[in-house]
Amino acid sequence: RGLFKAIDTLNTSRALVIYSFGLPAFVMQKVFSTIYFANGDTTSPFRFALIAMFCNLILAIALTRVFGFLAAPIATTLSGWLLTILLFRNSKVFGFAFDSLFRDKVLKILLASIALSITVNSMAAYFAAELASGYLRYITLLLIVATGAAIYFLICYLLGLFSKQINLFDLKLDYHPVIAKNISRPKLTIPPSKLKFNLLGSKDQPVENQKSII
Secondary structure, three states, X not given: OOOOOHHHHXXXXXXXXXXXOOHHHHHHHHHHHHHHHHXXXXXXXXXXXXXHHHHHHHHHHHOHHHHHHHHHHHHHHHXXXXXXXXXXXXXXXXXXXXXXXHHHHHHHHHHHHHHHHHXXXXXXXXXXXXXXXXXXXXXXXXXXXXXXXXXXXXXXXXOOOOOOOOOHHHOOEEEOOOOOOOOOOOOOOOOHHHOOEEEOOOOOOOHHHOEEEO
16 A cells, blocks of 8 residues: 555556557457357467467567566557457458448547547646646546547537437448358257247246247
């Protein structure tokens, strides 16, 4: 207790900023990995993860003398993007691609995020004195967060992300499964007649009287 100084707070914030650049990569890894798993390929993601892990280790050691404690977040972020790129590039063998609607919405969200970042950083610099003084820092911080959120949603609305014609949940991936070479897929051994899911049925009713979907 009491050993965490102001310089430690600054160093922690620097590391978190570097980690934040890798967040999109970490999220997309989960998305791209499911493409391989759905097509019965569990070897490729494992192989790519090993490559990224070794790159992470090598970079962390090599950059320690230059960046000190920041070498670990830098190496983790770079290796995270490397794994994402490997997963995405090789997912094309399964016919995976982003459609135009997805690309359009990602671009608009990126623009709104840039506007949010500019707003928050500008207000933080303008209210620097208030952020450093007593109870005013909490009120000022609340004001900055509320203003940034308002700007973000306003930009999203002006760009048409909240329009009735285009729903935010209409994001789709242009994904058409194709037969990939050298990939074994498990075969379904359960007869189709056994694949029934009872819906809207109660425990008191027999299975024959319950609605089912084959």
